[in-house]
Amino acid sequence: MRIAVDAMGGDHAPQAIVEGILMAEKEFSDVEFLLYGDEKQINPLLGDKVNQTNIKVIHTDEKITSDDEPVRAIRSKKTASMVLAARAVKEGEADALFSAGNTGALLTAGLLIIGRIKGIDRPGLMPVLPVIGKDDQQFVFMDVGANADSKPENIHQFGILGSYYAKFVLGIENPRVALLNNGSEAGKGSELSKKAYELLEGDDSLHYIGNIEARELLTGDADVIVTDGFTGNAVLKTIEGTALSLMKLMKSSIMNGSAKAKIGGLMVKGALSEVKDIMDYSKHGGAVLFGLRAPVVKTHGSADKTAVFYTIKQIRKILASSVIDDLVHHFEIQKENE
Amino acid sequence: MRIAVDAMGGDHAPQAIVEGILMAEKEFSDVEFLLYGDEKQINPLLGDKVNQTNIKVIHTDEKITSDDEPVRAIRSKKTASMVLAARAVKEGEADALFSAGNTGALLTAGLLIIGRIKGIDRPGLMPVLPVIGKDDQQFVFMDVGANADSKPENIHQFGILGSYYAKFVLGIENPRVALLNNGSEAGKGSELSKKAYELLEGDDSLHYIGNIEARELLTGDADVIVTDGFTGNAVLKTIEGTALSLMKLMKSSIMNGSAKAKIGGLMVKGALSEVKDIMDYSKHGGAVLFGLRAPVVKTHGSADKTAVFYTIKQIRKILASSVIDDLVHHFEIQKENE
Numbered sequence A, B: 001m002r003i004a005v006d007a008m009g010g011d012h013a014p015q016a017i018v019e020g021i022l023m024a025e026k027e028f029s030d031v032e033f034l035l036y037g038d039e040k041q042i043n044p045l046l047g048d049k050v051n052q053t054n055i056k057v058i059h060t061d062e063k064i065t066s067d068d069e070p071v072r073a074i075r076s077k078k079t080a081s082m083v084l085a086a087r088a089v090k091e092g093e094a095d096a097l098f099s100a101g102n103t104g105a106l107l108t109a110g111l112l113i114i115g116r117i118k119g120i121d122r123p124g125l126m127p128v129l130p131v132i133g134k135d136d137q138q139f140v141f142m143d144v145g146a147n148a149d150s151k152p153e154n155i156h157q158f159g160i161l162g163s164y165y166a167k168f169v170l171g172i173e174n175p176r177v178a179l180l181n182n183g184s185e186a187g188k189g190s191e192l193s194k195k196a197y198e199l200l201e202g203d204d205s206l207h208y209i210g211n212i213e214a215r216e217l218l219t220g221d222a223d224v225i226v227t228d229g230f231t232g233n234a235v236l237k238t239i240e241g242t243a244l245s246l247m248k249l250m251k252s253s254i255m256n257g258s259a260k261a262k263i264g265g266l267m268v269k270g271a272l273s274e275v276k277d278i279m280d281y282s283k284h285g286g287a288v289l290f291g292l293r294a295p296v297v298k299t300h301g302s303a304d305k306t307a308v309f310y311t312i313k314q315i316r317k318i319l320a321s322s323v324i325d326d327l328v329h330h331f332e333i334q335k336e337n338e
Helices: A015-027 A039-051 A070-076 A081-090 A103-114 A152-168 A191-201 A214-219 A229-255 A259-267 A269-279 A305-320 A323-337 B015-027 B039-051 B070-076 B081-090 B103-114 B152-168 B191-201 B214-219 B229-255 B259-267 B269-279 B305-320 B323-337
Strands: A002-006 A032-037 A055-059 A096-099 A124-130 A138-142 A176-180 A207-212 A224-226 A287-290 A296-298 B002-006 B032-037 B055-059 B096-099 B124-130 B138-142 B176-180 B207-212 B224-226 B287-290 B296-298
Touching (some): A002 A015, A002 A305, A015 A305, A032 A039, A032 A081, A039 A055, A070 A103, A081 A096, A096 A103, A124 A152, A124 A229, A138 A152, A152 A176, A152 A191, A152 A224, A191 A207, A207 A214, A259 B259, B002 B015, B002 B305, B015 B039, B032 B039, B039 B055, B070 B103, B081 B096, B081 B103, B103 B287, B138 B152, B138 B229, B152 B191, B152 B323, B176 B191, B191 B207, B207 B214, B229 B259, B296 B305
Parallel strands (some): A032 A055, A176 A224, B002 B096, B032 B055, B096 B296, B176 B207
Antiparallel strands (some): A124 A287, B124 B287, B287 B296
């Protein structure tokens, strides 16, 4: 399998990206990496690996920055590292696209260059999130912002997409799909969520378990949680913000406390960093722009080499599964039955 | 000032309610309490205060439960404690309504019995939230779920409502109003939030500072944060769920850790409970159903006597301010200018 890497995307690019790729290259001998970016910066980081056959550097001077307006950047910066990487996937030279760069631009590149699976109207951005307190349990949540507005039909498709991912990539036999809503009872919700509820409930291919409230999001009661892109974006950022604020508060409470609290703080350092680790969902991989003809995976702009490594591990798992082909098949059959 | 109390609403009613009222009664000699509910249960809790002139018990056998369907309950249970309390406000026998009961029913009672301020289309539910890490700073956030669907005009009015509250009740001179959105730049967002942005920006009476992302919600960058009722509900519940999950995880990490971690855990207990205190926003008062002709304030169903006390303190502050009259005036003038 071949992964096209936007080596210039992200706050610590290309260093963190290349170092992460080197970690992954050691572990996964079946992956070939195509690194798009400035060879003057990348080659020194590769060191003696520069001539290895499983790592290829494709030079370009141009890159997309976090300040670039997405659509304009993708259209005008035709030789940007992200654009070239996306084009490699489109042309079959690579099987998946990885970037830590401008999210909006990556979404645009995915949609305009790689393209949607036939039958999917709106791909969604889908992170894999940890279930708090249950070590090896994860769930997927979408859409966290590929779309600013979603229709009931889009949310229904997010349920199908998430369900396929949970089954074929996470290995969950019969994934429980839930709709994020403002009450747990059927009949609750906005006009949008009520209509989405009906579509999800009417789809026999899904193991739909009904509404879930945001309070229960991290408890593991569902394997796939779907909502519109605006709400999903707000909810994901609220999780991040709340966790960050609380960890900060905890630290400052300990540091500004008594001498006893400070010593105690040192003694619970392990526990604190365990909590931080669990919330650091970069270890669970990146967010997949799902619904495209190939996996496009985004990790945090601030990603370090470890986050890059885990995201490559995730992409490898997606490619090793048949999930994209299965989805293509699902929507072909649906089309035939219409 | 006279507060009508639904003594039968909430998980620990009437005990927690009556005990909280007794705490408040000691502190606030200028408040008269009208307790609606079962006198056989309430009187013994009042003990020797049963004959005090500042506490009056109005007996009723009927009450609304958390399982009741809101609109049906308000219409059919005409002598329920919540309904009688709302009616007392409507008829001028009390100045404000307090309940820890069924939120939907309270919203309905507020709308149908007490009624909206003229010119306000949709009242919103507005909690006062803590700014993490800044002890005495608070902000208001609305709508957290009085409405399942909001229009741009509603969100604009939430900005006006929140601004008045922040100024006249929280004492913030020139409250900064922000719109919760999926990006910080102008021009971002859903169709709804883009239109709300324009209305807020065009209102010279507001100190509008633009978009804020959910990640920055608890940082104190804005004094009033507005959004539609569906997103606000999801965001508030996400804060609660994330904080709860993290505190649990922290505890179990410490308890399942080494002996050292356990001892350390005892030593940081103070810091942990400080964090818990800050997140326990019942101490910041209840959520105000704001935009009605009188204050209607809801505290958590699980509220204990302390939460009841703080909510009464908040209601007293609202009544002592001129905020409702000022709002009535604001919308009268607006009407005249149209």
